[in-house]
Amino acid sequence: MLKNLKDYQKNVALLTQMAHHYYVLDNPIATDAQYDQLYAEVLAYERAYPKDCIASSPTQRVGGAVLEGFSKHKHSERMWSLDDIFDSAELLEWVGRIYKTYPNMSFVCSPKFDGVSLNLYYENGMLISAATRGDGSIGELITQNAKTIPSIPLEIPHKEGIEIRGEVVITKDDFEKINAQRLQTGENLFANPRNAAAGSLRQLDPKITAKRKLKFIPWGIGKNTFENKSFLELMEQIAQYGFYPTPLIKHCHNIEEIQAAYEHLVSLRHTYPIMLDGMVIVLDSIPAQKSLGYTIKSPRFACAYKFPAIQKSSKILSVTNQVGRSGVITPVAELEPIEIEGAMIARATLHNYSEIQKKDIRINDTIIIVRSGDVIPKIIKPIIELRDGTQLEITKPSHCPVCHSELLIEDIFIRCQNLSCKARIKESITYFASKKALNIDGLGGKIVDQLFENGIISNILDIYAIQIESLLGLEGWRQKKAQNLIDAIKATKNIPLWRLINALGIEHIGEGASKKLALSFGLEVFEKDYDDLIAIDGFGQEMAASVIDFGIVNKDLIQKLLELITPQVSHENVRDDSFFSTKSIVLTGTLSKPREQIAALLESLGAKIISSVSKNTDLVIYGENAGSKLQKANDLHIHTITEETLREILKNEGIEL
Known part of the structure; x- marks a missing residue:
């Protein structure tokens, strides 16, 4: 056994070096027996003197207590999705757009690994948190699981706060071994290496994650204080912190070199030990990246060049x-x-x-x-x-x-008209709880199936009668998970009326139509006749008839839901003194904010948001790459304004976009 703190610290450093060479560099500097012996000695000292234990010791990767569920975590900076291109013509077009502003720029190309994106946050050099991508802004906090992955350093020399992002993957060989073990134990098999990586990373018991041979490969950063001007230099600097170096990364100076790098990766796709599904292309100049910025969902300075189907x-x-x-x-x-x-x-x-x-x-x-x-x-x-x-x-x-x-x-579709059909009921409940409807987190398709088959719910109304005791009696449910679902259901009280209308799943009535109905009629939506409905801009015969038929057949259901949820009637808070009041407005082009957010703001000012330009359109608000809608508006002599003008008008009305 190690005798003093100095020897312990020395051996932790040596053990860390051995682990780095084995797991990250694939170049062992010790035999397995030597590593195991040193590991045992370090662990014995830590158990004898727990106060001396170094947080970044390799022994701390074994995993902690079993969790009841994962909590939500907000990323310091958003994790963006990449736009896809699929062939050399689209590559030429994409690079051409960048060359218009920044001619002669170079690019960094690297493999697009088929795994699970992970965001690591370090502060004062220590790993503070690890979270999945989630919706880009908020993911699941899986720090204890991430700490079990040997290629994720628990400590780095960089002391300022920094988000390091990458892909958690598993090799094809290790995937086969895991499935072979699961076959012997009678467990369900993973469909592919990506599923295996995702399933391993999201284990509630970190000790299970620790047993899987997961690997973290960096591909970028979020929050940081770097002043680097080159993305390639930045990735090389991150690798020096103890991360797995990004393999096959290449600096390309023109389209020909990008295409050659892509074709090389395509030739490797079947023999490379990790699954690849394309190549990521990133503008190398970081100042140029910042200048180009982002669209609603993706960076303008990067894209994914996908492999052929x-x-x-x-x-x-x-x-x-x-x-x-x-x-x-x-x-x-x-x-x-x-x-x-x-x-x-x-x-x-x-x-x-x-x-x-x-x-x-x-x-x-x-x-x-x-x-x-x-x-x-x-x-x-x-x-x-x-x-x-x-x-x-x-x-x-x-x-x-x-x-x-x-x-x-019918002509194209075949329908079951039985509203009591078991399949229709389950699908209706799942849609009712979905993100674009009432957004009841934790009530997805599998959970709906489980609750339905166990007799806890048999229709939409039963959602509001779920008791926590009933949930705790089911397989896989613990106190936190059950309470989270109950809280999510309670959170639907007083939601906007349009969400409830949309959640009902009325044929031909989507989010936009639901907003128009709520704005036009409030709680009296289902009391209106055909003439009232057909008068709404954009409503056709089928839409009007569908609302009326649904209201007649489901009258009791609608009344009870209105009593349970007491939705907010949006038009009560609509201003009538705004420049945008009563105007029919089309939004087009790439805007700096999500289109839904801008539309909601304009609707609160009394505007009607419509999808297509016609002679009845009052105003077109456009961003970059507006295209045919802007052209049609000009042809019809319809008033058009830029997003910048929109901001100025709103500012004059005391509103910030």
Whole structure:
């Protein structure tokens, strides 16, 4: 056993060096036996003298206590999504846009790993937090799990606050080993290395994460105090802090070099030990990056050059009919399982029976199936030349596969009209709780299934009768998780009326139409007649009829929800003295704020936001790359203003955008 603090500190430094060479540099400087012996000695000292324990000691990666759930964490700076390009023509266009402002700029190209994005925050050199990307602004806090990953330093020499971002991945070989172990223990298998990485990273027991061979590969930073002018130099500096060096990173001076780097990565995609799904291109000049800025959802100075979609063939074994929340029947092809980019594909949507007829798809057909990145598998066409006489036509169903009631067959869609159909009820509840509807966090499809099958909910109203005791009696539920769901349900009280209308899932009525209904009629929406509804700008016959039919059939449900939720009637707070009052406004182009945010502000000032330009449009507000809508507005001599002018008008009215 180590005898004093000085020896302990010396051996922690040596153990850390050994771990770095083994896990990060793939260049061991000690045998496994030597590492294990030194690890045991360090651990024994720490147990004997816990007050001397160094926070960044490799022994601290074993994981802490089992968690009840993950808390939310706000990133200091937003984690943006990248725009995708798919071929050399789109590359030429993307680079050309940058060259218009910054000719002769160079770029940094690196592999786009297929893993899970993670944001690490260090302060005074110590790892303070680790959070998933989430929605870009708020992710899940998984610090204890991240600390178990050997390629994430627990301490770095940089002392100012900094967010270091990267991808958590698992090698193809380690993925196979994990699945082999899960097969022996009777556990569900992971579909691909990305799923394995995500499942391992989000374990409530950090000790399980510690057993998985996860690797963190940096690809950028968020909050920082650096004054670097080169992105490549910045990435090289981060690697010196003890992180895994970003592999295959390349400095490219022109389009030809970018394309060559891309083609090299494409040639490696099947043999490289980690799954790749494209190449990230980043403008090297950091001052130029800051100047170009961002669109609503992505940086203008970076993009993802995606690999070509993988096409393979499979065979249609049968067709399953799924029932959606609106009763629409969707045919799904059951396929001979085929592996595409590490994912086993056994099903693919056929969209509708009109599509089946158009493509002449039949059971027992050999078909071409395509999947690109995370895109849902899609059947391109049948290979008619391979038909052998065993093919069977896919016939339209006449009765619902769930409740067996007779179906309504329309031109394109086939519907189950039974509002009590079990499939419709579950889908309706899931949609009711979804983000664009009432946004009940923790009530997704799987949870709805669990609550439905256990008799806790059987309709939308039952959501508001859920008791915490009922949840705690279910598998996988703990106090915190149950309380979070109860709190999320309570948070729907007094939400804007348009959200409730949208949550009902009325056919042909989406978010925009829901806002117009709430703004026009308030709580009397479902008491209005056809003439009232058809008078709303943008409402057609089908939309008006759909609202009326829904209101008649679901009168009791609507009344009870209004009593339970007491939604806010948005038009009561609408100003009528604004420049924008009563105006029909179209927003177009790239704006500095999310379009939904600007639209909501203008609606609160009495404006009506519409989607297309017509002679009835009063005003078009445009940002960069406005395109055809701005052109049409000019052709029709409709008043147009820039976003900057919008800000000035709002400022004069005492409002900040």
